Amino acid sequence: MSNLEREAVPSPCGGRGFVVTEPVRELLSPRHVKLGESSEVRRLLPNLGRRMVGAWCFVDHYGPDDIADEPGMQVPPHPHMGLQTVSWLHEGEVLHRDSTGSLQTIRPRELGLMTSGRAISHSEESPRSHARFLHGAQLWVALPDGHRHTEPRFEHHADLPVVTAPGIEATLILGDLDGATSPGTAYTPIVGADLALTRGADVRLPLEPDFEYAVLSMSGEAHVDGVPVLPGSMLYLGCGRDELPLRAESDAGLMLLGGEPFAEELIMFWNWIGRSQDEIVQARRDWMEGSRFGEVQGYDGDPLPAPELPQTRLKPRGRVR
16 A cells, blocks of 8 residues: 655654564554545554564554445555555455556465565555455565565465464464464565454463564454554553453454564655655655556556655654654
């Protein structure tokens, strides 16, 4: 999914200077952002108070939206570099097309993982014949310097590892959890997991003390380390935990996001992650001139134009509050 805001601003991200090295309970409220004419998402990252969680640098939660008589998601071709996109659904379908020739329908609890590397473009849309409801999350993972110029690729994994215990079913999206490993390609120590809790569940999820974590609420009523987290909000948890208490007041859906704190300083502007002003300027020029990012075949519509660059010079920075 693209960042469709026309007044794009740079987001300074990364660096360990502001990593919380002990457990915290920091509730992040979403910013409501319009996508196109009818869709709205709740943006949790980047947030005014929290820019990254491990290598996770962008989190949108959307739905459940009733799109029975609507076209649903319609995101025209747009570019990415320096990141991975993770498409995750609880309801509905999304048709993915990209400039490597990939064409794939992504369904609930299937992993759509696109590694942009040096350059890629893609579109996302609800299929013409689609389910009534659309509900999911779109996330980005920053690529470390040693891998950010890799060849672009798309992965689709319909069968993912599932870790179960009384009251909880955890589907592993990326990384490792409790002895299970996702088939999705990861370039940093990371974890992403979908947690389905049954009403009355009271469990403790094993964690890595060196990772920082956050939990996004997708649906239902759940308490995370004693804090009620409502759908569309996210609780940042810091580092230094070896387990996480979870309690469900109803059937609930959560997403666990975590990883080793990302050490590099970044610039995130529109749909690009770079390290310098010159990289962002060149990416914008290449996209507007139709070079480098390739062409998405089969989408019925024009690609998105890039927003204007700000007047001030873009600088890579560490984590800021």
